Each structure stands twice: as C-alpha cells, then as structure tokens.
Amino acid sequence: MTAVAIQPTDMPGAGAADTWNLRRVLQISVIAGVVAIYLCLVGIVPVFAERPLIVDVLELGQAALLITFGAASYLAGMDQVKASWLRAVVVGAIVGAITGAFLTGLVLLGEAIDLRSVFLNASPTLYALLTDGIVLTGPIVPIVAGAITGALAAVILGLPSAIRVPLVIGLSSLLFFGLFAGLLRTPMLVTPLRDVARFMFGSEGLTAAGAAIVFVVSVGTTAIVRRTKPRQRVNALPPRQRRLVVGPLGLLVLALVLLFPLAMGPFFAQVIALVAIFVLLGMGLNITLGLAGLLDLGFVAFFAVGAYTVALLTSTAEYGLANWGFWEAVPFAVLFAMLFGLILGLPILRIRGDYLAIATLGFGEIIRILAGSDLMKPILGGPRGILNIPKPLDVPPTHWLSGPVQIYYIALAFAAVVAFIAWRLRSSRLGRSWMAIREDEDVAEGMGVNLVQTKLLAYMLGGAFAGLAGAISAGLVGSIFASSIQLQLSINVAAIVIVGGMGSIPGVVVGALILVGLPELFREFSDYRLLFYGIALMVIMILRPEGLLPSRVTRRELHTSRELADVPDSELVTDEERREASLP
Amino acid sequence: MSLLSAKQVTKRFGGLTAVSELDFELEEGSIASVIGPNGAGKTTFFNCLTGFFHVDEGSITFDGRPIHTLRPDEVAHYGISRTYQNIRLFASMTAIENILVGQHNHMHATWMGAIVRTPAQRREERAAHVEALRLLDFVGLSGRGDSLAVKLPYGDQRRLEVARALANKPRLLLLDEPTAGMNPSETHQMTELFRQLRDDLGITVLLIEHEMRVVMDISEKITVLDYGRKIAEGTPAEIQKNQLVIEAYLGRATAPDEAGPADPVGPTEEDEALPPSDRGPSGSMT
Amino acid sequence: MNARKLDRVTDVAIDVFMWSFKAVIIAVVVVGSVLTLLSGTYTPADWLELVGAGLTQGSIYAMIALGYTMVYGILRMINFAHGEIFMAGSFGGYFALVALASTGMLSQGVAVSLFAIGLAILAAMAVSVLLAVGVERIAYRPLRDAPRLVPLISAIGASLFLQYSFRGFFGSGLYAYPTPDFLKQDAPIPLLSMRWVDVLVVVASLAMMTVLYLFVMRSKLGTSIRAVSEDQGTAALMGIDANRAIVMTFVIGAAMAGAAGVLYGLAFIQVTYFMGVIPGIKAFTAAVLGGIGNVPGALLGGLFLGLIEAIGPTLFLSGFGVPATNQLKDAVAFTMLVLVLVFRPSGILGERVTRSRA
Structure with a gap:
C-alpha cells in the first residue's frame, strides 16, 4: 500500500482506490473462466453432477462451478471493497458473469462443432447441465448463475469480519462434510448414534437438515472461538496453569489417536493403518533427507527388500522358504534392508545433490523392474506374487485386534520409536554431522566429518526403517506382488517429508495425513485423486515452501x-x- | 624443524597452473601471511594444504608427516583448521551447533550411545556445550549462541567461523581473508584476536590477507605469490622494499598500494567455491 | 585412536568394494557379450535390427533430453513435468493429424503427407510450449529462490496434474496415431533395417537439434540463455532479462519435446496419458549421460542410451541364459545411469555449466 501511495504513477491503475482497475478484474475473470472450462472438460463437473453435497439441493459438479464463480468474485472484490461495498458487489457480479460467459461460450461452441471427438466430456449431458437452471434454461444460465454467485460472494466480502469469517468457515464445513458425509455415516450406523447419522447424512452428501446443523454449529463455534480467543488465553497463562490445560488436551488427542481406528470401523482402520505405515516411512526418510539432506527417490527399494524378506521367510504358499512367524522374520527384513543400503549406498553416496536423487531413482527402478522380471520370477514370484504372509499378531478374526487395526498400532509404535531416535540423534555428534553435510558438505568434511561413512549411516538407517515399513506393510496386505513396488511410493514419501517440513517430526505426521490419508478417503473420486494430489503439492509448495510444520530452526530462520x-x-x-x- | 613444510608444490587446472613449484616453510608458533594479487593462487594453496585439492607435484608435510594425499577430514584430524574466504557457515544451524560440529574430532559418541544417551555421552555433550560457550566468549560472541548462523551480522559470522575452526583445537589455523569487509575497528579487534591465539594458545597462524595494515602489523613472515609462483618472502620490512612485489601489485590496475590502506576487497575470482575435488558430479574447472 | 583405526579400515573396505563393483560390472559386460556372441543365437541381421530400433528410440530421447538439459543448465532443477510436456505434444499432434487425415492429406502421396506431419508437429509444439510456459509461470517461477528440493516437489505436482488432466480430457485409453502407409515400409538403407518412419524420426530429430544448436550458439537470444546459465547475477548486470531467457529455455525445450511427441506417435503408434513418465526419466538419464547443460551432449546421450538399451540386454545378459532380456531394458538403462554418475559424473561430453555452489 505504501509503495502505491508513494509512486502512483509507476503502477497504472493498480491499487488506486478511485479507479475500477478493470484490467485486474478482467484478468481474474479470464483465469476463472479458463478454470471453469477446465473443470467441465476434465470431467469434474459432468462426472459429479449426480453426486450430492446436500441431498436434493446441491450436487458436487455444480458446486465446483459455483465455488469458481464465488472465489473469483471474492478475489476481484477485495480491491474494490475498500472503495465501497456496492462497487464490490457490482464487480463481483461482473466477474461472475464473465466467468459464466466462458461456459456459455463453451456450450455455443459445442453446439456449433463437435468438440466431443477431442474432449470426451464435451457431451450433450454437459451442455444440458450447463444450460439447465432452476428458473431459466438456455445458454444464458451460466452467466446469470455466475452473476448471482459473484454478487453474493462480494456481499459476504463486505460484511464485518465478525460475521464474514464464521460464514466462510460455515460454507467450507458444508463442503467438507458434504464430501465426507457418506464415510462418516457408515461407522455411525453401528452405534447408538445411528439415528443421528440417518438424520444428518445421506449415503452420499449431507441431508438438508444435516446441512443446516453443520452450518449453524460451525458458524456458532467459529463465532464463539473468535470472541473468547481460548488459545491466546491459554498462552497468556503462567506455565504451570498452562500445563494443566494443555496436558489433558494432549492426553485427549492421544486417546483419540489410539481409539480412532476402533471407533471408526474397518474402512477408516484400513486408511489410517496405511497412513501409519507412511508415517513410519516418512520418519525413516526424515533421517536421510530431513537431517542429512540426501534426497532418496529410490526409497521403495528398501521397502521392497523388507517386504520380500518377510514374504520369503514367512509365506506358507508357493515361494515361501521357511514358514517362520512374522516377528522372527522382521529383524532379518530390517537387517537386509540395511545391508542393501550399504551395498547400494557405497557406490552412489559420492554423488552429490540432484544427481543423487536421480541415481537413487534409477536404483529404485532397477529393483522394481527386477522384481517383475522373468529373471527373478522363480524366486520372487513376479507378477503372481507371494501370498499367505501371516499377520503380525495371530488373533482370531473376531478379536478386536484383527485386521488393519493391529497394523495401525504396530506401525504407529515403530514410528514413535523412529521419531524418538531421530530426535535423540538430532542433538548428537552424528546428527550435527548430518546437518552439517546437508548445509555444506565441503566444509563439513573440512571440519573432520568423514563424508562417505556419515552419509552411509544416514542412508542405511533410513533404509532400515523403510525395510521395517515394508515388512509391516506385507503383514497388512498379506501378500506382495511385483506391482506393489512403485516409483510413486518413493515420490510420496519424499513429498511427505518435504511438504511436512524438512527435518520436522510432526511435519511427517501431518504430511502423511494430507498426502496419504486424504487421497485414500477420496477413493470415490479415484480418477481425480492424483490430479488433486498434484495440485496440492504445487499449492503447498508455493504457499509454504518451508513445509506445513517446519522444524523449530527452519521456522525461525524463515x-x-x-x-x-x-x-x-x-x-x-x-x-x-x-x-x-x-x-x- | 618446521611445523608445516611444502616442497615444490604444483597444482594445475587444465592448462592453467594455479600454484607452481612452491616451497614454503612455517615455524611452529609463528604468524605468517600469504599475499598476492587476485588470482595469484593463494586460496588454491590453502586448498592444497587442507586436502581439498590434491597436488599434482611436490609434497606437503605437517609436523613431519606427509598430508598431501589425505582427505580434508583427515587433515582436520591432524590439527589443521581453516576459515573460508566467502564465509561458509552452516547457515540454518545455530552458532552453538556450528561450533559443536567443529568439535567433531574431539567427540567420540557413537550413534547407539546417542540414542540411549549413556552417561558418558551426556558428559561429553555437556562438556562440548561448555567448550562451545567458552569459544563464543573468546571470539566476542557471548549470548549469540542460539542465533542461526545466517542471521548473524557479517562481522559476527567471520568471528563465528574462527570459533568453529578453533573448536577443532588446531595446531595450525589457516585464515582466508578473515578481515575482508570489516570496518577498521572490527579489523583491529580481529588482529588482536589472532595475536592472542598465538600468544595465549600457542596456535600457529597463517593468513591470506588483502588488508596490508593487518599483514604488515601482525606477520612475522610474508610470502608473496604471483601467478602461482613465490616471488618474495621475508619480514614485513623486507617485503615493503622488494621491487618484484611492488611491480606485481602496480602492474595491475586494481592493486592496492602496499603501504597504504587496502583496496576495498571484493571476493576474488579464483576460489569462489571450494574445489569440486575429484568426486562429485562436478563441472569442468573452467 | 581406536576410532581412527576403524575409520581407516572402513575406508579401505569402501575402496575395495568400489573396485570390485567396477570389476564385476566390467566382467558381466565382457563375459556376457562373449558368451552371447559365441552362442550364435543371433545373426548379424538381428543385431542390425536392434541398432535401427535403438537409433529411433535414441533420437526421441535426445529431443526430450534437450529440454531437461537446458532447464537444468539455467535453473539447476529437474523439470519433472517435462515428460508430460512431451505427452501433451503427442496428444496435440494426434488430434491435428487426425483432423488432417480426415481431409485425406495422408493418402495423397509422400510430399503432402510429410507436409501434414509437419503441420502436426507445429500443432504439437504449440500445445507443448503453451503448457510448459504455463507450468513455468505457475509452478516454478514463484519458487525460484526457494530451497532446492521445493521446486522439485512442485514439479512432481505439476507432472501429476498434467497427467491426470489429460486422463480427464481424453480418458485412459490408447490412441492410435494415423500413419501414412509409406512410412511403414522398409527403407533401403544399407546394413541397417529401418522403416521409413525410423528414418524420418532420426533425420528430423538430427535436423531440429542441429538448428537448435546453431540457434543457441549463434543467435542473440541463445547467447543470453547461455549467459544466464553461466551466471545469472552477472548476466542481469549486463542488461540481460533473466526471466525472458528462462522462459525461452522452457519454450525451446517444450517445442522439441512436442515434436518428439509426434515422432514418437508415428514410430510407436500408441499414445496415452502416462506415456511421458518413463521416456521422461530416460531422457533425463540421457541428459546426464551426455553431460548436463550441454546440447550436443543431449544428442549423444540420447543416441547412446537408445542403443545401449536396445542392444545391451540381449548382448550382455542373454549369454548368461537370462530369460526375457527385453524386460530388463530399462534396468540396463538405469544401470548405465548409475555407472555414469559414479564413475564419470560430468557425463560423456562433460558438463557445460559450472557446478552449483553448495
């Protein structure tokens, strides 16, 4: 703002409060229009046109477009609302209308020429959807809908923040619960809460009544939290009293974490067990990458070694060698993963920086290809895989620890151990050597750090934990196939560590929840899961390059x-x- | 016998001979300087001494033992520490952590010990912290221990680099333009610090320096390099009168007046970075 | 002192390991080759066929590698989305070619067909360039000063975004490239058995890369790109607009990848949304093999990789009785990558750019 005030002539039209700044308005409208067309053509609008967010009121496909209109108008209105509310509303309506006009254009174009021979989703269904309004029909519908939504968004924008923030959060909760209503309903149906579940949640989306409840509750909660500011108050307390508040809260969170899979039923248990395995993997890579700065894009290789070792040693089916119990095999899985780290690490750890990433990626691919090849088939089973791997805990199927729940606890316990080790090492001679290598390996060497040995230790230790994760994962699935070894796993783990915040232990947990847990919950959107995953990676990196929960030091630095x-x-x-x- | 002795050291990069047939002796407990115009091969010589470069010809011995075939970490074990021309601290580690890395050679904790935190390991760690705080005090950085290295003011970063180098308990300290970019009072403080290092701790100090006042003030012996060759060696008084030295400096437009205030030292071109040595996927040396 | 001794022993052990690693690899290659050749399972004609296939594949790698090598040279980042830019070009070219084919252009003789292919290549280049510029603007530019790994993750995000957008647009099926009949016939080339389409791929890629090399070396824009690659700060002081140079780098790389997409489609017929992943990684490998930041290196690296993965598995491994060696062609390619990184890190021709300063 000050820059604008001092040099108004340098930025023609930008920010000056008494101009309409049409260029920016137009810019936002065009971008939003392209996004809207993209949503239609990529299939999100037509595919989810029947998927309710709020039963009989709003479907996900339409909501996607409305959100686009609203967000664009909100953004454009932010410049204008300082001048006057009315002007913001007018601009909002205009932006919405222009955005809508792009869709109108798409419809008209689609009627003139056959777009479908190129874009699968440019179908009559899509056009019908776009032209079928509540009151009106025809190509004018997107423009009108855009204008109304845009104006409404701008109205919200002009409200005092005491109303605006709860309102926006209320709308976001509608979206959130609308997406997950079906998932929440299933486990609730087997509890005394079943009537509440039926009342609020449809098999997909919220019911109208549920929507009202969610909206009111979230608006209310937000308003109360904003007014009472509990966090500031707690922070203002003297340390001893603060501990009295924070302690029980911490225990509550711990209890929730432990009870979660039991309370939420098999689907969530499966998802959260997978998350726990990725937390373990992330903790392992956190040592290699977060502390020592070695980007390993072939992490899946260790995972594979761990999984195949357990499979070969325990399987009672074909290819099984020893019929051991799960826990007898695990130490060997870890040991072999470590040995593997030694053998792979030795040649490549003299390589630096990005080249190391690409070399490890190469190794990961070699392992993947070998596991699926005819060469290794007599040993590893190739695509047919190794079956009948026993579960870690041998309990009857009715026992509460049967199924993925036990994997969750085991993976979580190991993850905690690894986190503890990482934490202890961080403030030790070895941990400091790793960080020194991460910062400047020439200087670290000049200070007496033996590069190859120190890096090798980081690589082997990270690998050992990945091997452990592989072993546990084999126990979860009960089998291992060549196709389980995928480059995507390595990328996923690296993304978890970096998105969470390099070297940050809580970051790994958050990263795994967001990058593994969320996509798993979005199973029903299978085709678009990785699309959103990709977008999320870009957005998080652009908005928070230091990661979501950076470690103490990094945060301070930034x-x-x-x-x-x-x-x-x-x-x-x-x-x-x-x-x-x-x-x- | 000299503490450090280089015989006929030659280092070439492709067609360029950066250091050529250099003989160099350094007595234990002395303070000496290497000077010369930009690109004269000074930092290359340092890199040869510390194992970052391996000499093409000649030999280097430290305390009678050959060190020219060792890696940098091994050289550090022998008791040679250095600072860098363009400050190279571990940027996102704290000042204390930087110094603790410097103590690497004098700590023995294994990774197992660190995980279980054995009593021995705890004792060692506590002692190391005490030592780190002591070194901070020594270089005048009391109270800055928890600052990230990158956040320290420029002069403090130079000081921290010295503290980190001292943490290795060196017998020989190599300082690469330690006062570059400092104001006169800071420069004076640093000069006193170096004298203290020698007088109180008995550390032998070898400087690369552009600031002629510092060089003339502190050095007992000055070696002048030009195009990688030694063109003169002697006491400050001898060097100031040496005709070859005057020509080497005056022959270049940017050369400092040897007796007057030094030129505003920019980073010299030669050794911006450490050598890529012979391992990483390094580029050509050009 | 004990710890030092242990260090020493470990160091020696590491050296011994490295030495034996080298020895084992060389032994496998030499013994395997000799055994294979002695077994006489393969006739010279078989080998020449493999050489032809390798050249075709290698030319395509080379063209994609160019984008990696130039972007890495200027930004020091692995543009993970580049494989998807190649895929996008292939799709762009496909739809252009289908449209042209529907006007009958592909059945009106060689000249007209080639003209149509030329148009399709232009269309593919346009699509690729548009996307690459968009990706640079959205996913890379805001992160130019971020820590090294951050743009890498963003690039992976961009790569997934492009892949699954294309899956959304065009579905997960295979699209079969319309290819004029004459391209499928064998070309009368002495020794090598190549189809005309292979000849087209090799010639077109050589021609395009030569033009590009001259452009980078001679033109003002090319010079500014090289200047920014050397030293962005100094280049800026000389009045060179670094942003413009960087965008041009993406444009050139994407244009080449787009063209490669069409050539790939013509040579291998099938295109699909995930076709960019493996060629992308391979092309990066080729760039590293040739020496990153080095235009002729990309060509050499591409051809070398294409040949080694066409011939290597059969030559080195089938002598040992390894079954289905063609499954292992990617493994051979990646082994090659690791070996080059370990034993000759600056690539075959050496890096053109100065090393990144930790």
Whole structure:
C-alpha cells in the first residue's frame, strides 16, 4: 500500500482506490473462466453432477462451478471493497458473469462443432447441465448463475469480519462434510448414534437438515472461538496453569489417536493403518533427507527388500522358504534392508545433490523392474506374487485386534520409536554431522566429518526403517506382488517429508495425513485423486515452501530474522537454558 | 624443524597452473601471511594444504608427516583448521551447533550411545556445550549462541567461523581473508584476536590477507605469490622494499598500494567455491 | 585412536568394494557379450535390427533430453513435468493429424503427407510450449529462490496434474496415431533395417537439434540463455532479462519435446496419458549421460542410451541364459545411469555449466 501511495504513477491503475482497475478484474475473470472450462472438460463437473453435497439441493459438479464463480468474485472484490461495498458487489457480479460467459461460450461452441471427438466430456449431458437452471434454461444460465454467485460472494466480502469469517468457515464445513458425509455415516450406523447419522447424512452428501446443523454449529463455534480467543488465553497463562490445560488436551488427542481406528470401523482402520505405515516411512526418510539432506527417490527399494524378506521367510504358499512367524522374520527384513543400503549406498553416496536423487531413482527402478522380471520370477514370484504372509499378531478374526487395526498400532509404535531416535540423534555428534553435510558438505568434511561413512549411516538407517515399513506393510496386505513396488511410493514419501517440513517430526505426521490419508478417503473420486494430489503439492509448495510444520530452526530462520538479530542480550539466558534443557 | 613444510608444490587446472613449484616453510608458533594479487593462487594453496585439492607435484608435510594425499577430514584430524574466504557457515544451524560440529574430532559418541544417551555421552555433550560457550566468549560472541548462523551480522559470522575452526583445537589455523569487509575497528579487534591465539594458545597462524595494515602489523613472515609462483618472502620490512612485489601489485590496475590502506576487497575470482575435488558430479574447472 | 583405526579400515573396505563393483560390472559386460556372441543365437541381421530400433528410440530421447538439459543448465532443477510436456505434444499432434487425415492429406502421396506431419508437429509444439510456459509461470517461477528440493516437489505436482488432466480430457485409453502407409515400409538403407518412419524420426530429430544448436550458439537470444546459465547475477548486470531467457529455455525445450511427441506417435503408434513418465526419466538419464547443460551432449546421450538399451540386454545378459532380456531394458538403462554418475559424473561430453555452489 505504501509503495502505491508513494509512486502512483509507476503502477497504472493498480491499487488506486478511485479507479475500477478493470484490467485486474478482467484478468481474474479470464483465469476463472479458463478454470471453469477446465473443470467441465476434465470431467469434474459432468462426472459429479449426480453426486450430492446436500441431498436434493446441491450436487458436487455444480458446486465446483459455483465455488469458481464465488472465489473469483471474492478475489476481484477485495480491491474494490475498500472503495465501497456496492462497487464490490457490482464487480463481483461482473466477474461472475464473465466467468459464466466462458461456459456459455463453451456450450455455443459445442453446439456449433463437435468438440466431443477431442474432449470426451464435451457431451450433450454437459451442455444440458450447463444450460439447465432452476428458473431459466438456455445458454444464458451460466452467466446469470455466475452473476448471482459473484454478487453474493462480494456481499459476504463486505460484511464485518465478525460475521464474514464464521460464514466462510460455515460454507467450507458444508463442503467438507458434504464430501465426507457418506464415510462418516457408515461407522455411525453401528452405534447408538445411528439415528443421528440417518438424520444428518445421506449415503452420499449431507441431508438438508444435516446441512443446516453443520452450518449453524460451525458458524456458532467459529463465532464463539473468535470472541473468547481460548488459545491466546491459554498462552497468556503462567506455565504451570498452562500445563494443566494443555496436558489433558494432549492426553485427549492421544486417546483419540489410539481409539480412532476402533471407533471408526474397518474402512477408516484400513486408511489410517496405511497412513501409519507412511508415517513410519516418512520418519525413516526424515533421517536421510530431513537431517542429512540426501534426497532418496529410490526409497521403495528398501521397502521392497523388507517386504520380500518377510514374504520369503514367512509365506506358507508357493515361494515361501521357511514358514517362520512374522516377528522372527522382521529383524532379518530390517537387517537386509540395511545391508542393501550399504551395498547400494557405497557406490552412489559420492554423488552429490540432484544427481543423487536421480541415481537413487534409477536404483529404485532397477529393483522394481527386477522384481517383475522373468529373471527373478522363480524366486520372487513376479507378477503372481507371494501370498499367505501371516499377520503380525495371530488373533482370531473376531478379536478386536484383527485386521488393519493391529497394523495401525504396530506401525504407529515403530514410528514413535523412529521419531524418538531421530530426535535423540538430532542433538548428537552424528546428527550435527548430518546437518552439517546437508548445509555444506565441503566444509563439513573440512571440519573432520568423514563424508562417505556419515552419509552411509544416514542412508542405511533410513533404509532400515523403510525395510521395517515394508515388512509391516506385507503383514497388512498379506501378500506382495511385483506391482506393489512403485516409483510413486518413493515420490510420496519424499513429498511427505518435504511438504511436512524438512527435518520436522510432526511435519511427517501431518504430511502423511494430507498426502496419504486424504487421497485414500477420496477413493470415490479415484480418477481425480492424483490430479488433486498434484495440485496440492504445487499449492503447498508455493504457499509454504518451508513445509506445513517446519522444524523449530527452519521456522525461525524463515520468519523471525529481525528479532534474532536485534535482541542479542536476552539470548545470554537462552544459551544457558538450552544447555540445561538439552542435557538432563 | 618446521611445523608445516611444502616442497615444490604444483597444482594445475587444465592448462592453467594455479600454484607452481612452491616451497614454503612455517615455524611452529609463528604468524605468517600469504599475499598476492587476485588470482595469484593463494586460496588454491590453502586448498592444497587442507586436502581439498590434491597436488599434482611436490609434497606437503605437517609436523613431519606427509598430508598431501589425505582427505580434508583427515587433515582436520591432524590439527589443521581453516576459515573460508566467502564465509561458509552452516547457515540454518545455530552458532552453538556450528561450533559443536567443529568439535567433531574431539567427540567420540557413537550413534547407539546417542540414542540411549549413556552417561558418558551426556558428559561429553555437556562438556562440548561448555567448550562451545567458552569459544563464543573468546571470539566476542557471548549470548549469540542460539542465533542461526545466517542471521548473524557479517562481522559476527567471520568471528563465528574462527570459533568453529578453533573448536577443532588446531595446531595450525589457516585464515582466508578473515578481515575482508570489516570496518577498521572490527579489523583491529580481529588482529588482536589472532595475536592472542598465538600468544595465549600457542596456535600457529597463517593468513591470506588483502588488508596490508593487518599483514604488515601482525606477520612475522610474508610470502608473496604471483601467478602461482613465490616471488618474495621475508619480514614485513623486507617485503615493503622488494621491487618484484611492488611491480606485481602496480602492474595491475586494481592493486592496492602496499603501504597504504587496502583496496576495498571484493571476493576474488579464483576460489569462489571450494574445489569440486575429484568426486562429485562436478563441472569442468573452467 | 581406536576410532581412527576403524575409520581407516572402513575406508579401505569402501575402496575395495568400489573396485570390485567396477570389476564385476566390467566382467558381466565382457563375459556376457562373449558368451552371447559365441552362442550364435543371433545373426548379424538381428543385431542390425536392434541398432535401427535403438537409433529411433535414441533420437526421441535426445529431443526430450534437450529440454531437461537446458532447464537444468539455467535453473539447476529437474523439470519433472517435462515428460508430460512431451505427452501433451503427442496428444496435440494426434488430434491435428487426425483432423488432417480426415481431409485425406495422408493418402495423397509422400510430399503432402510429410507436409501434414509437419503441420502436426507445429500443432504439437504449440500445445507443448503453451503448457510448459504455463507450468513455468505457475509452478516454478514463484519458487525460484526457494530451497532446492521445493521446486522439485512442485514439479512432481505439476507432472501429476498434467497427467491426470489429460486422463480427464481424453480418458485412459490408447490412441492410435494415423500413419501414412509409406512410412511403414522398409527403407533401403544399407546394413541397417529401418522403416521409413525410423528414418524420418532420426533425420528430423538430427535436423531440429542441429538448428537448435546453431540457434543457441549463434543467435542473440541463445547467447543470453547461455549467459544466464553461466551466471545469472552477472548476466542481469549486463542488461540481460533473466526471466525472458528462462522462459525461452522452457519454450525451446517444450517445442522439441512436442515434436518428439509426434515422432514418437508415428514410430510407436500408441499414445496415452502416462506415456511421458518413463521416456521422461530416460531422457533425463540421457541428459546426464551426455553431460548436463550441454546440447550436443543431449544428442549423444540420447543416441547412446537408445542403443545401449536396445542392444545391451540381449548382448550382455542373454549369454548368461537370462530369460526375457527385453524386460530388463530399462534396468540396463538405469544401470548405465548409475555407472555414469559414479564413475564419470560430468557425463560423456562433460558438463557445460559450472557446478552449483553448495
């Protein structure tokens, strides 16, 4: 703002409060129009035209377009609302209308020429959908719908924040619960809450009554939280009292984490078990990548070694060698993964930076190809795989620990162990050597760090945990096939570590929840899962390049530069404190 | 016998001979400087001494033992530490952590020990922290221990680099333009610090320096390089009168007046980065 | 002192391992080749056929590799979405060619057909360039100063986004490229058995890459790209618009990838939404093999990779009685990659760009 005030002539039209800034309005409209057409042609609008968000009121396909209209108008209105609310509403309507006009254009074009020979989704169904309004019909519908939605979005924008924020959160909760209503309903049906579930949730989407409840509750909660500011109050408490509040909350979270799969039924248990396995994988890579800075895009190789070792040692089916129990085989899985890390690591750890990433990717691919090849088929079963891998805990099928629940607990327990190890190592000679290598490996070497040995240790340790994850995963699935070894797994784990925040332990958990858990919940959108995954990766990296929950040091580096440089004296204490704290 | 002795050291990059048939001796407990115009091969010589480059010809011995075939980490074990021309701290680690990495050679914790936190490991870690704080004090950075290295002011970063180098308990400290970019009072403080290192701790100090006041003030012996060759060696007084040295400097437009205030030192072109050495997927040296 | 001794022992063990690693690889290659050749299972004609296939595949790798190598040279990032740019070009060319085929252009003789293919290549280039510029603007430019791994993840995101967008647009099926009949016939080339389409692929890619090389070396824009690759800061001081140079790099790389997409379609017929992944990785491999940041290196690396993966599995492995060696062609290619990275990290021709400074 100040820049604009000082040099208004340098930025023609931009930001000056008394111009309409039509260029920006137009820019946003065009981008939104392209997005709207994209949503139609990529299939999201037509495919989900029958998938309700709110039963009989709003379908997901239409909602996607309405959100596009609304978001565009909201963005465009933000410049205008400072001048006047009315103007924002007018601009909002215009942006919505122009965005809608793109869809009208699509319909008219589609009627003139056969777009369907190129785009599968440019079908009469789509056109019917776009031209079928509540009151009107015809190509004018998207324009009108856009204008109305846009104007409404701009109206919300002009409200005082005490109303606006709860309202936006209320609408977002509608979207969220609308998407997950069906998933939430299933486990609730077997509990005393079944009538509530039937009342609020359809088999897909919220019921109208449910929508009203969700909306009111979320608006209300947000308003109360905003007014009472519980977090600030807790933070303002003296440490001892704060512990009294935070402690029970922490226990509550822990209890929820532990009980979650039991309470939510088999589907969620399956999903969360998978998340737990990826948390374990992430914790492993967090050592290699987060601490030592070695990007391993062939992590799946260790996973494969762990899984196949367990399979070969325990399977009672073809290719099984020893018929061991699961737990007898696990140490060997870890050991072999580590040995494998040694053998693979030795030649490639002299390679630096991006080249290391591509070399490890190469190794991962070699392993994948070998596992599926005729060469290894007599040993590993190739595409037919190795079956009948026993579950880690041998309990009858009715037992509460049967199925994925036990995998969840086991993976989580190991993940906690790995997190503990990573945390302990971080403030040790070895951990500091790793971080030094990550920062500047020449200088680290100049300080006496043996590069090859130190890197090798990071690589082997990360690999060992990946091997463990592979072993547990084999126990979860009960079988291992060549097709389970996929490049996508390596990429996924790397993304979890980087999206969560390099070197950050809570970051790994959050990363796994978002990048593994969410996509699994979106099973019903199977074709578009990876599309959203890709978008999410880009958006998160652009908005938060340091990751979602960066480790303490990184966060400080990126956000509090000035304070640290300006207040040297207070740090005298922290040196001491730190020494006390880290060394019991 | 000299602490450090280089005989006929030659280092070539492709057609370019960066250091040529250099003989160099350094007595234990002395302070000496290597000077020369930009691109004279000074930092290359440092890189040869510290194992980052392997010499093409000649030999280097430290305390009587040959070190020219060793890797940098092995050289560090022998008790040679260095700082870098363009400060190279571990940017997103704290000042204390930087110094702790410097103590790498003097710590023995294994990874197993670190995980279970054995008493021995805890003792060692605590001692290391105490030592790190002591070194911070020594270089005048008391209270900055928890700052990220990258966030320290420029002068403090130079100091921290010295502290990190000292953490290795070196017998020989190589300082590559340690006062570059500092104001006169900071420069004076640093000069005093180096004197203290020698007088109080008995560390032998070898400097590359452009700031002639520092060089003339502190050095007991000055070696002048030009085009990788030693063109003069002697006491400050001798060097100031040496005709070859004056020509080498005046022959270049940007050369500093040897007696007057130094030129505003920019990073010299030669050794922006450390050598890619012989391993990484490094580029050509051109 | 004990720890130091252990270090020493470990160091020696590592050296021994590296040495034996090298020895084993060389032994496998030499012994395998000798055994295969002695067994006489394959006639010279078989080998020449493999060479022809390798050249075709290699030319396509080379063209894709160009985009990787130039972008890496200027931004030091692996443009993971580049394989998808190639895929997009292939689709763009497909629809253009289908439209042209419906006017009968592909059945009106060689000249007209080639003209139609030329038009399709232009269309493919347009699609690829548009997408590449968009990806650069949206996913890479905001992250230019971020830590090294951040744009890599964003690039992976962009790659998935493009793949699954195309799946949404065009479905998951295979599209069969319309190919003029004459291209399917054998070309009368001494020794090598190649179809005309193979000849077209090899000649077209050689021609395009030569033009491009001259452009990069001679033109003002090419010079500015090279300048920014060398040192962005200094180039900016010289008045070179780094953004423009970077965008042009993406444009050139994408144009080549788009053209490669059409040639791929003509040579291998089937195109689909995930066709970009493996050629993408392979092309990056080729770029590394040739020496990254190096235009002739991309060509050489591409051809080398194409040949080694066509001939290698059969030559090195079938002598040992390894079944179905063609399954292992990617494994041979990646082994090649790892070997080059370990033993000659700057590639066959050497890196043109200075090393990134940690």
